[in-house]
Amino acid sequence: MGYGSRIKYYGEESSVGFKIVDIFVISIILFLVSQSYLDDFTTIYQLILSLFAVVYFVVSDIAGVYRPYKYLSFKQNFLAILMTWSICVAFSLIIGFFLKVSEDYSRLVIGIWFGLTPLCLVGWRWLVHGMFRIIFPGDKHRSKAIIIGATGSGLQLAQELKQHRSSQEVLVGFYDDRSLDRIGLHRLSCPLRGKIDDALMLAKSRSVQKVYIALPMEAAKRIKQILNAFADSNAHVYVVPDFFTFDLMQSRLKNIGKVVTLSVYDTPFYGFTSLIKRIEDIILASMIIMLISPVLLFVAIGVKLSSPGPIIFKQERYGLDGKPIKVWKFRSMRVMDNGSVVKQATKNDPRVTRFGAFIRRTSLDELPQFINVITGQMSIVGPRPHAVAHNEEYRGLIDKYMLRHHVKPGITGWAQINGYRGETDTLDKMEKRVEFDLSYIQTWSLWLDLKIIFLTVFKGFVGKTAY
Numbered sequence: 001m002g003y004g005s006r007i008k009y010y011g012e013e014s015s016v017g018f019k020i021v022d023i024f025v026i027s028i029i030l031f032l033v034s035q036s037y038l039d040d041f042t043t044i045y046q047l048i049l050s051l052f053a054v055v056y057f058v059v060s061d062i063a064g065v066y067r068p069y070k071y072l073s074f075k076q077n078f079l080a081i082l083m084t085w086s087i088c089v090a091f092s093l094i095i096g097f098f099l100k101v102s103e104d105y106s107r108l109v110i111g112i113w114f115g116l117t118p119l120c121l122v123g124w125r126w127l128v129h130g131m132f133r134i135i136f137p138g139d140k141h142r143s144k145a146i147i148i149g150a151t152g153s154g155l156q157l158a159q160e161l162k163q164h165r166s167s168q169e170v171l172v173g174f175y176d177d178r179s180l181d182r183i184g185l186h187r188l189s190c191p192l193r194g195k196i197d198d199a200l201m202l203a204k205s206r207s208v209q210k211v212y213i214a215l216p217m218e219a220a221k222r223i224k225q226i227l228n229a230f231a232d233s234n235a236h237v238y239v240v241p242d243f244f245t246f247d248l249m250q251s252r253l254k255n256i257g258k259v260v261t262l263s264v265y266d267t268p269f270y271g272f273t274s275l276i277k278r279i280e281d282i283i284l285a286s287m288i289i290m291l292i293s294p295v296l297l298f299v300a301i302g303v304k305l306s307s308p309g310p311i312i313f314k315q316e317r318y319g320l321d322g323k324p325i326k327v328w329k330f331r332s333m334r335v336m337d338n339g340s341v342v343k344q345a346t347k348n349d350p351r352v353t354r355f356g357a358f359i360r361r362t363s364l365d366e367l368p369q370f371i372n373v374i375t376g377q378m379s380i381v382g383p384r385p386h387a388v389a390h391n392e393e394y395r396g397l398i399d400k401y402m403l404r405h406h407v408k409p410g411i412t413g414w415a416q417i418n419g420y421r422g423e424t425d426t427l428d429k430m431e432k433r434v435e436f437d438l439s440y441i442q443t444w445s446l447w448l449d450l451k452i453i454f455l456t457v458f459k460g461f462v463g464k465t466a467y
Contacts, residue, residue, distance in 0.1 A: 015066040023053060025120050030113045037109050044105050048092075055091055060084045062273055078122050083447070085118040143236075145169045145210035146199055148226065150176045150183045150192065153242050154214030158190045169210055175199035196226060203233035214240040249403060249442050267406040268444040276446060281380055284453070285373040292367060299364050303330050306355035312368055317385035320408045325377040327385055327409075328368035332356025369411050381449045382410025383437035384421075394430055404437040407444075412456040414440035414448075 030049050034041045060066065065080045145161065147154045154174065161171045173193035176183060180192060193199075202208045211230055215223050223239065230237050243251070243262060250266040269277050289296075303311045312328055319325035333351040352360065359365040372378040378385070383404040386394070395401045415421070415436035420429060440448070 018066055019057070021124065022121060023057075025124060026053060026056065026117055029117050029120060030109075033109050033112050033116070034106075038106060045109070048105065048110070052088060052092060056084065056088050058272055059087050062276070077125060081121050082118055085114075085121070087446075089114050142168050142170045143209040144172050144207065145212060146172045146175055146193070146202065146208050147190075147212045147214055147240075148175050148196055148199055149214040149216075149240075150174045150178070150188060151214050151216060151242065153240050154212070155189065157212055157214060157240055162189065172202075172208060200229050200233070203230055203235040206234055208235060211235045211237045212240050213237065214242070217242045249406070249438065250444075265403055265406065268441060269407060277379065277449075278376070280446065280449060281373050284380055285370045289370050289374075292370075295364070296367060299330050299359055299367065302355045302359070303332075306353045307334050309334070316388050317409065318388060318391050318405055319377055319385070320405065322402065322405045324388070325372070325385075325409075327378070328371055330359055330365040330368060332360050332365045366411060373411065377408070379408040379410045381412060381414075381440075381452050382408050383413050383440070384416065384433075385409035394434075397427060398431055398434050400438060401434055404434060404441070407441055412452060413437060414452060417452055417455040417459055 027049055030045060031041050034045050060080070063080045063084045065077065065084055147158060158171055158174070161169055171190050173191045174188060175194055175196050175198060176192060177195050183192065199208075199211065203211055213223055213226055215226075227237065227239075241262070243264070248264055250263070250268045252263050252266060254261045254263060300311050309331055311331060313331040313333075314326040314328055316324050317327045332353060333356055334353060356365070369378055370380075373380055391402075413436070415433040418436055420433040420436060440452075
């Protein structure tokens with residue numbers, strides 16, 4: 001078998017069926033409600049349905065509603081559908097408000113459709129889920145699975161199989177040619193049943209249906225031997241790539257022609273997610289600038305009166321992908337460090353003016369960075385930009401430091417609301433800040449951004465280490 005064989009994504013065939021049923025449910029509910037209350041299904045409702053369906057499937061794709069692990073897990077699917085539908089409803093209300101078209105349709109009809117549809121989308125899945133359990137009670141319908149290799153990736157797979165019963169697989173145990181002394185019995189969450197030859201006999205006798213090979217990547221020759229041996233059985237064989245040793249960040253599969261590649265360090269912002277992030281920044285930054293314009297004027301006057309020099313200080317920082325940008329700040333010092341050596345502000349720093357100390361302590365000095373957000377150089381939420389000199393210093397001291405530049409720098413971030421704001425006078429403080437920054441990139445979602453913005457209002461503007 002050569003490269004002519006396309007690698008499919010598991011469950012992609014089933015996801016098409018889920019999408020067809022969902023579009024039918026969304027459409028039929030609006031049709032029935034409109035017919036019941038208006039005795040008609042006019043053009044305006046057909047247009048609303050068309051627009052809503054497009055938005056729903058775009059947002060649901062981002063939320064992962066149709067990813068196999070989501071629709072196999074009822075709880076995950078339930079939360080993903082509610083999140084998706086809520087975003088769509090909010091989007092439609094905003095569009096209706098700005099276009100002033102609410103008088104063209106019945107608010108009662110739309111309201112009932114908004115409220116009833118997510119219940120039905122979850123409901124038909126619940127019915128199918130319940131019927132499946134009635135037809136196949138207990139573990140009779142679940143495939144028996146074994147794992148070859150008590151490795152790190154094998155142990156993680158075992159944990160996932162135990163936690164997610166919706167995977168329709170029951171784990172029998174591990175099979176490994178190594179002894180218990182070498183493996184370490186305390187590591188195993190499932191018993192070691194025997195050696196690899198024992199696993200092969202089980203597969204040949206059709207006692208197990210799924211075989212997962214979780215050997216390290218350097219054992220390529222041994223993996224090939226095992227695959228050849230299990231070809232003489234009817235078991236479904238899977239290779240578990242040992243990629244988790246790389247500490248993946250926003251990993252995703254990518255096809256280059258017929259070759260499948262896996263990204264190890266990547267950004268969460270591609271395609272529509274990038275657009276969502278940009279829209280979020282533009283809308284929120286514009287609203288915030290309008291709200292704080294009196295504060296901006298007050299601070300500008302205070303800076304001008306506090307000491308001679310410009311009101312705005314533009315410092316070079318690393319932006320997205322490490323490209324240099326000019327970050328705007330209200331000047332808070334009598335001098336402006338922007339060279340190859342930049343000293344962080346410390347407690348009672350003589351360079352800081354009295355008014356500058358106030359705006360630094362309350363983060364008012366950073367308000368001009370909303371202009372950087374509007375121009376696209378920064379984001380409202382993201383890793384805080386460090387001075388170029390500090391970047392060059394810490395990239396050689398902290399592992400994976402430069403990965404924080406896979407997203408735009410932010411005005412506030414996950415590290416800041418967790419207490420790592422202001423001076424980082426020790427290496428461990430900077431390591432913790434970077435750890436939170438990378439965690440944000442790994443787990444990014446629109447909800448996480450909104451959570452960080454909300455918490456910033458209460459705990460992100462002031463801090464003991466902000467000098």
